[in-house]
Amino acid sequence: MSYSEIVDMLSGKGLKVTPQRLAVLEALMTIKDHPTADAVKEYVRRSNPNLAIGTIYNILETFCEKGIIKKIKTDKDFMQYDIEMHKHHHLYCEQCDYIENYYDEELDKMLQEYFDKKQIPNFNIKEINLQIIGNYKNHKPTKNS
Secondary structure (H helix, E strand, C coil): CCHHHHHHHHHHCCCCCCHHHHHHHHHHHHHCCCCEHHHHHHHHHHHCCCCCHHHHHHHHHHHHHCCCCEEEECCCCCEEEECCCCCCEEEEECCCCCEEEECCHHHHHHHHHHHHHCCCCCCCCCCCCCEEEECCCCCCCCCCC
16 A cells, blocks of 8 residues: 555545554555564554553554454453454464464355345344355464464
8 A cells, every 4th residue: 555545545544644553554564464462563563662552452442433443352362453454354273372364255255145124123234244164174374483
């Protein structure tokens, strides 16, 4: 994503373009693998050592509220962040806490048709996301290795 696209995205969401927000966005786009707030902090602090952790958390929360990123909660109650906003699901390895994006248009269509037909009483569905939990047959390396 180019600098002008990032500026347009932030401005389009009603946010000022600040060096702190740019640093957090750069971290999210560089790390990609559904980073934790701590991973974002570590990345940002390499080039911005004086950026307060509270500021980083506030920026992450603002990005979630504005629909720039999403929170993903793992089975072990870790909060991770997803910058990929196109329709997708997640494969979650419970052995190493690795989360991978899973794209399947046929699955999306099937789920949408199912819930269009089977209305849930007194509930409006905003979006449908699956988290598919299991273990990799050929185990992926942990994020820390």
